[in-house]
Amino acid sequence: MPKVSSVVVPYAAYLRVYEPLAAFPEPERTHWARYARRPDRPSYQDELRRSLADLLPTPPVAVPVHESGDAFVLDVDGVTCVCPWRTRLRGWQALGDLASELPRTVLDAVLPPLVRHQAAQDYERWLARNPDARPWIRTATWQVPLNWFVLVSDEERRFDKGTGEVPPMLRYRTPMVQARRRVARGLRALKDAIEEGPLIDGLVDVGRWLEEFHPRSLVELDYGGLVHVVPAGELEDDHSAADVAAGIEALRQGDATAAAEAYGRLVERWRAVRELRSAN
Numbered sequence: 001m002p003k004v005s006s007v008v009v010p011y012a013a014y015l016r017v018y019e020p021l022a023a024f025p026e027p028e029r030t031h032w033a034r035y036a037r038r039p040d041r042p043s044y045q046d047e048l049r050r051s052l053a054d055l056l057p058t059p060p061v062a063v064p065v066h067e068s069g070d071a072f073v074l075d076v077d078g079v080t081c082v083c084p085w086r087t088r089l090r091g092w093q094a095l096g097d098l099a100s101e102l103p104r105t106v107l108d109a110v111l112p113p114l115v116r117h118q119a120a121q122d123y124e125r126w127l128a129r130n131p132d133a134r135p136w137i138r139t140a141t142w143q144v145p146l147n148w149f150v151l152v153s154d155e156e157r158r159f160d161k162g163t164g165e166v167p168p169m170l171r172y173r174t175p176m177v178q179a180r181r182r183v184a185r186g187l188r189a190l191k192d193a194i195e196e197g198p199l200i201d202g203l204v205d206v207g208r209w210l211e212e213f214h215p216r217s218l219v220e221l222d223y224g225g226l227v228h229v230v231p232a233g234e235l236e237d238d239h240s241a242a243d244v245a246a247g248i249e250a251l252r253q254g255d256a257t258a259a260a261e262a263y264g265r266l267v268e269r270w271r272a273v274r275e276l277r278s279a280n
Contacts, residue, residue: 018081
């Protein structure tokens with residue numbers, strides 16, 4: 001069993017979009033330009049700890065009262081790119097998924113019905129004033145959705161084993177134009193071969209999300225906290241993006257056997273991770 005950190009939770013992966021400063025209207029652009037120069041910018045672990053701290057009061061705070069003014073920042077070929085946290089918006093959206101993620105008794109214990117109802121009403125009123133709002137970050141717990149791997153290639157994979165107190169890292173980064181091109185090619189191959197299914201639905205959804213952003217953005221797939229539940233050797237050997245690409249190419253070539261083999265490797269790999277969710 002892999003060593004699991006008691007500090008790094010939850011076990012989630014992230015799909016992030018970093019937009020250039022030019023994509024933001026004023027005064028937000030000036031805010032992010034100043035923010036990018038700060039030497040003390042928080043990490044994704046700080047974001048998680050803040051969210052978890054909100055669950056400790058009684059009653060718990062389901063969604064932050066104020067939107068986060070923090071972001072992740074990258075320098076891409078001399079251009080400052082920003083990925084706002086938008087923790088409040090993501091919290092509202094995550095509440096809608098909890099009913100399918102947790103048993104009702106557990107959900108009511110963590111977030112009482114009255115708290116959830118109030119949060120839902122707040123979100124409805126906020127969304128009426130901000131109908132075009134969208135998050136820059138998508139989160140998946142105990143897995144990386146297979147459609148996310150369509151956006152990246154194995155050549156863009158970066159793995160670091162970590163040392164001592166520094167945890168391992170596995171991520172991919174790709175230009176937005178490349179991610180969109182891969183979505184289009186993947187959808188054509190999948191629709192020609194299988195017509196419909198959850199992989200197609202998920203890819204259509206993520207493709208529409210990507211269209212909301214500046215074409216010079218950067219897309220990042222980050223294994224995040226999942227690196228703490230996957231054994232080190234298996235993490236180093238994880239080339240899921242290559243398996244997805246191989247499966248799609250096999251479908252394009254009409255090779256159902258090769259496509260099934262690639263899909264089988266993916267299913268087995270990620271089933272083992274998801275099963276850890278209910279392990280003692």
